[in-house]
Amino acid sequence: MEETIERKLNALLDLQAIDCELDKIVKMRGVLPEEVEDLENELVILQTRSINIQEELSNLEQDIVTQRTKIKTVQALVKKYEEQQMDVRNNREYDAITKEIDLQKLEIQLAEKKSRGAYEQIDKQKQVLEQCQRAVVENKQALTDKQEALHALMEESQEEEQKLHKRRVRVIKNVDEQLLQSYDRIRANVSNGLAVVVVTREACGGCFSKVPPQKQADVQEKKSIIMCEHCGRIIADVIVVAEPEDE
Numbered sequence: 001m002e003e004t005i006e007r008k009l010n011a012l013l014d015l016q017a018i019d020c021e022l023d024k025i026v027k028m029r030g031v032l033p034e035e036v037e038d039l040e041n042e043l044v045i046l047q048t049r050s051i052n053i054q055e056e057l058s059n060l061e062q063d064i065v066t067q068r069t070k071i072k073t074v075q076a077l078v079k080k081y082e083e084q085q086m087d088v089r090n091n092r093e094y095d096a097i098t099k100e101i102d103l104q105k106l107e108i109q110l111a112e113k114k115s116r117g118a119y120e121q122i123d124k125q126k127q128v129l130e131q132c133q134r135a136v137v138e139n140k141q142a143l144t145d146k147q148e149a150l151h152a153l154m155e156e157s158q159e160e161e162q163k164l165h166k167r168r169v170r171v172i173k174n175v176d177e178q179l180l181q182s183y184d185r186i187r188a189n190v191s192n193g194l195a196v197v198v199v200t201r202e203a204c205g206g207c208f209s210k211v212p213p214q215k216q217a218d219v220q221e222k223k224s225i226i227m228c229e230h231c232g233r234i235i236a237d238v239i240v241v242a243e244p245e246d247e
């Protein structure tokens with residue numbers, strides 16, 4: 001039993017060492033992966049926006065065509081009324097047609113106003129589209145640069161990373177499932193990536209809180225899995241450091 005716990009703890013320490021190496025590799029890439037992701041998301045937004053503006057432009061152009069057709073139809077109607085006006089038999093008929101003509105002329109004015117509005121909108125949207133398309137070009141360039149930089153970094157560490165992953169697969173076989181779950185959970189909740197630590201100079205190697213002598217003795221016995229009472233990390237061992245004489 002004792003040997004089993006010790007073996008489990010040693011396997012955990014091996015796993016922790018490998019993960020620390022892997023963390024270092026990931027850390028070297030810095031914020032590049034995040035930046036690449038941000039730029040990718042931004043590009044999708046810009047491209048969608050660009051498509052939306054183009055759709056809006058085509059709607060506005062369609063609007064103008066509609067208004068133009070309407071103006072022509074109403075103009076023809078006005079012409080017809082004006083001809084009818086020549087043949088009226090009395091003032092009342094004349095006035096009624098005049099009223100109708102005025103009404104139709106208002107329709108024309110309204111259609112012209114709508115048309116002008118659409119032209120103005122087109123001008124504005126074209127400027128926005130231009131800005132948007134410029135941003136797409138800039139974004140694509142930035143994305144390519146970042147992707148290349150990231151790729152170069154990844155290529156550099158690829159071999160080492162693969163070796164570490166292979167070792168990790170081997171080591172993980174010696175860590176039991178429940179302990180591995182605890183390890184993953186602790187690792188996910190700590191900022192320095194250390195789930196398994198050793199006691200050095202009486203202190204937990206994860207949070208540096210003092211570990212009581214009895215607890216240190218328990219750890220050294222290796223009869224059970226001991227956690228740091230302050231940070232919850234697994235304490236795998238106690239390193240006894242010989243203090244220099246003059247300290």
Ligand SMILES: [Zn+2]
Nearest residue numbers: 204207228231
């Ligand atoms: Zn601790």
